[in-house]
Amino acid sequence: MARKILRINMTDLTATYEDIPEKWAKWAGRGLTSAIVFDEVDPTCHPLGPNNKLVIAPGWVSGTPAAPSSGRTSFGGKSPLTGTIKESNSGGLSSQKIAKLGIAAIILEGQPKDGKWYYLFINKDGVKFEDATDLLGKGMEEVDRIMWERYEHKPAVIGIGPVGERLAANAGISVNDPENNPGRYAGRGGLGAVMGARHVKAIVVDDKGGPGVEIKNMDLFKKGRKKLTNAIMTHDLTKKGGGLNAYGTDVLMNIINEAGGLPTRNFSSGQFEGAAKISGEMIAEMVEKRKAGMTGHACHPGCIIQCSNIYPGPDGRIIASPIEYETAFALGANCGIDDLDFVAKMTKACNDLGLDTIEMGNTIAVAMEGGLLEFGDKEGALALFDEIAKGTPLGRVLSNGVEATAKVFGVHRTPTVKGQSMPAYEPRAIKGIGFTYATSTMGADHTSGYTIAPEIAGVGGKVDPLTYEGKAELSLAFQATTAFIDSTGYCLFIAFPILDIQEGFEGMVESVAGVMGWDISANDVVEIGKEILKMERLFNERAGFTNLDDRLPEFMRYEPLPPHNVVWDVPDEELDKVYAWVHES
Amino acid sequence: MCYNEPNLEEARGTFMEVEIALYGKIARAGGGKHVAVLTRSLPTGSRIRDVLAALGLQPEEVGLIFVNSVLSDLPGLHIALDDELHAGDHLGLFAADYIWPYQYRDGTVVSPRLREAIATGDYLHHHPRGRWSET
Numbered sequence: 258m259a260r261k262i263l264r265i266n267m268t269d270l271t272a273t274y275e276d277i278p279e280k281w282a283k284w285a286g287r288g289l290t291s292a293i294v295f296d297e298v299d300p301t302c303h304p305l306g307p308n309n310k311l312v313i314a315p316g317w318v319s320g321t322p323a324a325p326s327s328g329r330t331s332f333g334g335k336s337p338l339t340g341t342i343k344e345s346n347s348g349g350l351s352s353q354k355i356a357k358l359g360i361a362a363i364i365l366e367g368q369p370k371d372g373k374w375y376y377l378f379i380n381k382d383g384v385k386f387e388d389a390t391d392l393l394g395k396g397m398e399e400v401d402r403i404m405w406e407r408y409e410h411k412p413a414v415i416g417i418g419p420v421g422e423r424l425a426a427n428a429g430i431s432v433n434d435p436e437n438n439p440g441r442y443a444g445r446g447g448l449g450a451v452m453g454a455r456h457v458k459a460i461v462v463d464d465k466g467g468p469g470v471e472i473k474n475m476d477l478f479k480k481g482r483k484k485l486t487n488a489i490m491t492h493d494l495t496k497k498g499g500g501l502n503a504y505g506t507d508v509l510m511n512i513i514n515e516a517g518g519l520p521t522r523n524f525s526s527g528q529f530e531g532a533a534k535i536s537g538e539m540i541a542e543m544v545e546k547r548k549a550g551m552t553g554h555a556c557h558p559g560c561i562i563q564c565s566n567i568y569p570g571p572d573g574r575i576i577a578s579p580i581e582y583e584t585a586f587a588l589g590a591n592c593g594i595d596d597l598d599f600v601a602k603m604t605k606a607c608n609d610l611g612l613d614t615i616e617m618g619n620t621i622a623v624a625m626e627g628g629l630l631e632f633g634d635k636e637g638a639l640a641l642f643d644e645i646a647k648g649t650p651l652g653r654v655l656s657n658g659v660e661a662t663a664k665v666f667g668v669h670r671t672p673t674v675k676g677q678s679m680p681a682y683e684p685r686a687i688k689g690i691g692f693t694y695a696t697s698t699m700g701a702d703h704t705s706g707y708t709i710a711p712e713i714a715g716v717g718g719k720v721d722p723l724t725y726e727g728k729a730e731l732s733l734a735f736q737a738t739t740a741f742i743d744s745t746g747y748c749l750f751i752a753f754p755i756l757d758i759q760e761g762f763e764g765m766v767e768s769v770a771g772v773m774g775w776d777i778s779a780n781d782v783v784e785i786g787k788e789i790l791k792m793e794r795l796f797n798e799r800a801g802f803t804n805l806d807d808r809l810p811e812f813m814r815y816e817p818l819p820p821h822n823v824v825w826d827v828p829d830e831e832l833d834k835v836y837a838w839v840h841e842s
Numbered sequence: 843m844c845y846n847e848p849n850l851e852e853a854r855g856t857f858m859e860v861e862i863a864l865y866g867k868i869a870r871a872g873g874g875k876h877v878a879v880l881t882r883s884l885p886t887g888s889r890i891r892d893v894l895a896a897l898g899l900q901p902e903e904v905g906l907i908f909v910n911s912v913l914s915d916l917p918g919l920h921i922a923l924d925d926e927l928h929a930g931d932h933l934g935l936f937a938a939d940y941i942w943p944y945q946y947r948d949g950t951v952v953s954p955r956l957r958e959a960i961a962t963g964d965y966l967h968h969h970p971r972g973r974w975s976e977t
Contacts, residue, residue, distance in 0.1 A: 493917075493969055494941045504876075511865050511877070512942050515934035516950050517911035528911065538865060538876035545875070682946050689948025708944040711966050728949070735945060753943060757969050820911045821951050 259471070260361035265377065265384060267455045268307075268367030272384035277361055283773070286316035287344040287743035288789045289362050290333025294342055295792040297364070300799035304337035304447070305424050305454045311365040313355065313415070313460075316746020317769045320356025320470040321478065324768055325486045326748040328352045328557030330415075330432060335800070336446035338426040338616070338658055339676040339700040342796040344743065345448055348556035348565075349432030349441035350413035352746055354464035355379075369456050374422075376459040378408065381466040389458040394419055396609035396646075397431040397439035404461050405437050414439075416459035418611025421449030423648060425656035427616045428453060431608065434556050440565075440578045441556055444613030445702065446677060447658075470772070478771025481764040485751065488761020489561055492754035501564040501750065502553050504537030506582040509681070511536045514590075517820045518686035520679065521590045522632045523622040524672040527686045527818045531595025535585045539597055540566055549573035562750055568601045577605035583703070586681035587618020592625060593632030599639060606642035616658045619678040623659050627666025670812050675700035675802070684809055685818040685825050688725075692732035692827070696807045696835040698793035706735035707752035710762065713738065713779055725827055729834035736835075737786030744789065745769055787838075794839050804833045857883045858929035862893060866937030868904060871897040884927070890914075891923040893933060906942055908934035914953040917941065917969060921959050943968050 261274040262281075284292050290312040302308035312333040318324040330352040336343035355363065358381060369375065374389040392400055397418045404414045414433045421428035428449030431439040472478050489495045500508045513519045514532035521529040533539065544550045550569035556579070565579040580601055588603045589595065607614045621638050624630065630637040644652035654665050659678040663671040672679045677700030684691030693706035714734035742749055747765065755761035762779050770777050777785075797806075813825040864871060864878045872878025884892065890909075894901060905917030910932055915922035917938055927933065944966055952960070 493939050494943070500940055508940070509942075509946065511863070511934075512906060512936065512940065513946070515863070515906075515908040515911060515936075516913060516942075516947070518950060533863070533877045533879065536877065538869075542876050687947060687950045690945060691949070693945070703946075706945055708948075708966065708968065731948075753941070753968055756944070757967050823951070 261359055262362050262364060263360045263379070263384070264364045264366070266367045267365065267369050267375070267457065270369070270386050285319075285361060285744050286314055286329065286331040286746055287333070287346065287740055289314040289744070290331045290344050291342060291789055291792050291796075293362060293364060294333050294335065295796050298335055300335070300796050301801070302335060304335045304340065305450060307368050309335050309451055309454065311448060311451045311455060312362055313351075313365070314362040315352040315356040316744055317772050319352040319746030320354075321472060321772060323559065324482055324747070325489055326560045326562050326751060327746045328559060329743075329746050329748055330355065330443070331743060332430055332443040332448050334448055334451040336448065336700075337424070337450045338447040340800055341675055341700060341802060342698060342793045343446035343448060344699065345430070345443035345445045346743060347430065347432045347441045347443040348560070348748065349434050350411075350557065351415050351432045351462055353558065354413045354462045356470050356746070357464040358462070358467040359469075363460070365452065365455050365457060368454065372456070374456045374458055376461065377457060378461045378463070380463040392458045393422060397611060398609050400459055401433045401437050401439050404459065408461060408463060410463045410465045411437070413462040414459055415462070417449040417452050418609060419648065420611040420645065420656045421453040422458070423653065423656070424450040424453050425653065426450060426661065427613055427620070427656050427658040428611050429613045431611060434565075434578070435558055436578075438578050439608045442608070442613065445615065446699065449611050472772050473774025474771045476771070478768050481767025481769070481771055484760045484764025485755070485768060486561065486764075488754040488758040488764060489751060492757060494753045495562045495750060501562055504541055505552060505564050505566045505579065507535075507537030507540055507580060507585050509537075509582045510585060511538065513682060516686065518683045519586065519590055520672065520681060520683045522593045523591060523619075523626045523670055524679070524683065525670070527683045528820050529590035529593075529595070532590060534595045535589040535597050535600055537582070540568060540580055543597060544569065547571065547573050550575055554578065560748065562748065564750065568597070570598060570601070576601040577608065580604060581614070583681050584614040584618070587615045588621070588638070589618070591618055591622040592638055594635045594638060596635050599635040602639055603642065606639070606646075610642065610645055612645070612656060615680055616678050619659045619672060620655055620662045623663045623668050623671065624655065624666055626670060627663070627668045629666060670816075671810055673701060673810060674808070675806055677701050683818060685813055685823050686821055688825070688827060689728060689732075691809055691825060692728050692832065692835060693736060695809050695832050696732065697736065698790060698797055704749055705739055706732055707739045707742070707749055708735055708756050709738040709752070709782075710756050710759070713762065713782060725831050729831055733835050733838070734783055737783045737790055739786070740789040741782045741786040791839055794836055804836075807832050807836070856886055858886050858888070858927070859883055860888075860893065860927050860929070861932045862897070863932070863934045864897075865935065866940055868899055868935060868937045871899050886929075887926060889924050889926050890933065893927065894923070903938055904935050905938040905940050906934075906936040909953065912951050912953050913947070914956055916956070919959060921955050922953065925953070925955065941968050
């Protein structure tokens with residue numbers, strides 16, 4: 258059965274299944290959310306107004322049998338945080354279930370005339386619009402629990418917490434994990450507020466009896482799947498017992514700290530004396546010592562990397578899942594907090610209230626610099642979540658992110674690009690990622706430029722890592738490949754093994770080609786990715802963005818970052834090279 | 843995690859103190875399970891190789907090496923072993939199975955010796971063993 262577009266109109270409460278128009282037929286995941294937003298959303302619209310849309314799409318291989326680590330769902334729209342196009346993707350249960358219902362994308366549009374709130378139940382028989390009055394104000398833990406009580410077959414629950422209901426710019430979209438916890442987030446960019454602006458509290462997806470995913474060339478798909486699986490299972494970072502499996506993404510904490518690139522106390526230092534205490538190694542130690550929780554947790558069915566964790570408190574009761582590197586950096590080092598239990602408690606609050614942990618931690622750090630509380634004040638930081646939960650004026654300021662909070666508290670050191678705050682890699686100390694932060698169509702984003710093999714990047718296999726020469730071309734190749742991988746439904750972490758293992762890269766491409774019935778090779782990946790980037794870049798241009806927005810914040814140019822005492826000194830002309838091709842030919 | 847007190851019994855004239863952080867499987871050499879931070883008194887002029895020997899570690903057990911926040915070695919290269927340490931240095935040692943993905947280290951500060959090595963070698967893969975066949 259051919260994939261369908263499910264269009265849900267909240268103005269007249271209708272749901273229609275449409276054939277995919279030819280112009281979107283080849284896309285899935287990020288490629289499809291960006292294509293639909295590009296075609297259907299006015300770039301000048303207000304992100305919270307009636308003309309924005311939320312688009313939800315599984316990837317090319319989502320829902321296929323045993324494609325490894327392929328449970329990512331893309332969410333797209335115009336971002337209330339950045340004003341740019343946004344694609345944010347999540348693990349959890351939703352991707353495979355949406356795909357198995359034969360749905361290529363859900364387009365959520367309009368706003369109820371009566372001002373009521375709804376939740377949607379989607380299964381093989383169609384869409385039901387249900388009254389969500391009794392869910393309003395509830396956190397995602399309770400919403401997930403209620404939905405599994407209300408519906409059988411352990412459905413996927415896509416939802417927003419109270420912060421999303423209040424249309425805050427740092428509202429994420431939660432997806433439940435296999436244990437029905439709300440820890441998986443399309444966190445970045447405030448898409449929870451775009452969902453809230455449609456007055457949709459939750460979308461429940463049950464794939465029981467669905468048609469499944471059509472695979473055009475099963476032999477090619479199987480061949481690719483095997484090669485990719487082998488690559489994942491043999492690479493040091495992604496294999497069983499490898500770095501990610503043993504310590505999670507927080508395996509990077511001590512490395513980046515040793516390198517002097519760990520943003521600390523609102524990006525005023527590249528090193529945090531308490532880094533080891535909030536590292537992945539310490540998470541593993543706590544799990545062993547407290548004999549509870551786990552490392553090596555799978556965030557979605559069929560993941561073979563299993564880099565998530567479940568973090569226990571001193572009494573052995575679970576506090577939160579997962580503690581990611583980005584979470585531990587933002588709520589830990591960047592706030593001067595070296596207590597994992599408090600990082601976990603704040604993570605739980607973010608997951609329940611519906612907040613992106615990166616933006617939230619960076620927001621608290623800015624508030625600390627602005628004098629609201631001291632760096633390192635863990636009790637004070639945790640108490641801020643009560644303000645957010647209650648929706649006090651302070652809480653509402655904080656739930657709108659770094660730039661809003663910096664303005665309110667008179668802070669000039671705002672570590673943002675296009676309104677989105679930076680993840681856990683200081684670009685003054687690690688300059689390559691600065692190219693991607695500055696030029697990404699998404700604002701400062703650590704997942705928009707994953708390395709690919711030089712043979713594919715077209716840089717001839719040799720790159721001098723110590724000069725700016727060639728970095729723009731490299732960043733573009735990385736961003737394009739990442740846009741492709743974000744369209745597959747595969748977790749971006751497959752990018753680690755497929756850089757180092759050629760067969761893995763070929764396997765990734767062959768599995769996609771098998772599903773879609775294409776004749777493409779590894780050499781086509783960058784060009785396909787560039788098509789996605791071009792749509793995103795043009796949307797942003799039409800929304801008013803220019804090359805002058807492709808810049809890192811001013812303070813990074815004149816404030817030397819300890820311990821290396823380096824500033825951001827990359828010439829603007831080098832940054833402008835990354836997207837110069839968009840208007841060529 | 844394990845913190846050891848500095849050994850102050852050694853004569854300061856011919857010995858120097860170095861702070862050593864051990865991450866991953868090699869933390870056992872410092873009395874930790876996953877992380878150990880210790881201060882060691884070593885003969886003046888000791889090299890990284892000597893530190894590993896003093897801790898009972900084989901060079902192949904160690905991958906990423908940082909000296910005072912400067913990246914000095916990558917897994918499998920073993921080019922920093924003869925780098926000399928100085929009093930007050932901080933040495934960060936990671937077990938050989940740690941990988942620092944390229945996109946998160948591109949443009950970081952590296953030692954002169956590593957700079958030389960990667961100017962002629964392959965730096966862009968995450969892992970030194972990672973290399974595509976010549977096709």
